[in-house]
Amino acid sequence: MRLENQVAVITGGANGIGRATAIRFAEEGADIVVADVLAEPAAETVAAVEALGRQAIFVQLDAASRELNEAMADAAVERFGRIDVVMTAAGITHGGYVSGDVEADRKMLRRRFDHADQPGMAFCAVELDDWQRVIDVNLTGTFLALQACGRRMIDLGIAGRCITIASIAAKHPDAGPVAYTVSKAGVWMLTKKAARELAPAGIRVNAIGPGFIATNMTTMVDDFAEVKDALMGQIPLGRMGQPLDIANAALFLASDESSYMTGEILHPDGGYFTE
Numbered sequence: 678m679r680l681e682n683q684v685a686v687i688t689g690g691a692n693g694i695g696r697a698t699a700i701r702f703a704e705e706g707a708d709i710v711v712a713d714v715l716a717e718p719a720a721e722t723v724a725a726v727e728a729l730g731r732q733a734i735f736v737q738l739d740a741a742s743r744e745l746n747e748a749m750a751d752a753a754v755e756r757f758g759r760i761d762v763v764m765t766a767a768g769i770t771h772g773g774y775v776s777g778d779v780e781a782d783r784k785m786l787r788r789r790f791d792h793a794d795q796p797g798m799a800f801c802a803v804e805l806d807d808w809q810r811v812i813d814v815n816l817t818g819t820f821l822a823l824q825a826c827g828r829r830m831i832d833l834g835i836a837g838r839c840i841t842i843a844s845i846a847a848k849h850p851d852a853g854p855v856a857y858t859v860s861k862a863g864v865w866m867l868t869k870k871a872a873r874e875l876a877p878a879g880i881r882v883n884a885i886g887p888g889f890i891a892t893n894m895t896t897m898v899d900d901f902a903e904v905k906d907a908l909m910g911q912i913p914l915g916r917m918g919q920p921l922d923i924a925n926a927a928l929f930l931a932s933d934e935s936s937y938m939t940g941e942i943l944h945p946d947g948g949y950f951t952e
């Protein structure tokens with residue numbers, strides 16, 4: 678029971694990595710605020726947490742909105758009286774990303790191939806709206822959640838822990854579309870900056886930079902054999918990761934076992950970065 682009676686706010690908690698972490702944290706005694714843009718799958722996460730004998734609430738969140746991040750933090754304190762951990766797993770790979778809508782992802786990936794006969798055009802054709810939404814959700818959204826939850830931790834005198842979700846794309850330009858890789862590189866720098874700024878308040882901030890994890894975000898690669906083969910060729914352990922692989926890393930960063938770590942990034946990536 679490494680998180681007994683603690684309260685964790687998890688953005689993007691409706692699916693994939695966020696949901697697996699909500700369940701893993703609840704197994705260790707935490708109550709959970711599931712914050713997500715999608716209500717239906719979030720209800721499943723809430724039910725899974727409750728089935729473990731812990732409490733959970735759903736909060737509707739668009740990660741890009743300061744107002745809604747503040748409302749999320751308020752709801753956590755109102756319902757549970759505290760925030761011990763925040764994990765920012767809300768994320769998108771392209772402006773039209775909706776978790777579970779594989780057709781939108783297929784279209785996004787196909788667009789890259791539309792420009793295969795014109796070197797450089799895939800980059801030059803990226804729409805500003807697409808770029809902006811990805812930066813707003815992934816990078817600004819992480820900043821806003823850290824601010825909102827960090828402020829409550831400070832007000833309540835809690836030595837909180839913040840866990841951001843970057844990616845191997847934070848350090849490797851081939852691991853995603855341009856706005857995605859740049860947003861994740863920003864999340865990594867934001868993590869280091871927030872770690873320094875919040876350390877005097879006793880709050881630790883660390884990142885996880887997952888490799889290729891089997892979630893709604895990666896389902897579409899099954900349709901593109903060449904892309905999938907290339908990905909698998911870069912993973913020495915020879916398999917995609919599971920959401921639980923990331924949830925276990927998050928548990929380590931949320932618990933006292935990592936009490937001397939801040940401003941760090943963990944890469945559960947099957948060995949991707951050994952090249």
Ligand SMILES: NC(=O)c1ccc[n+]([C@@H]2O[C@H](COP(=O)([O-])OP(=O)(O)OC[C@H]3O[C@@H](n4cnc5c(N)ncnc54)[C@H](O)[C@@H]3O)[C@@H](O)[C@H]2O)c1
Pocket residue numbers: 688689690691692693694695712713714715738739740741765766767768769775776777814842843844845886887888889890891892893894895
């Ligand atoms: N799956 C991977 O291979 C992989 C690798 C590296 C990093 N990541 C990162 O992990 C995080 C979780 O992704 P996942 O793989 O579990 O995908 P997922 O689609 O299963 O989960 C993402 C969640 O974020 C939510 N979300 C999206 N936009 C939102 C918004 N504006 N406001 C609030 N919630 C929003 C979605 O509804 C969804 O529940 C993301 O930040 C992603 O970039 C994933």
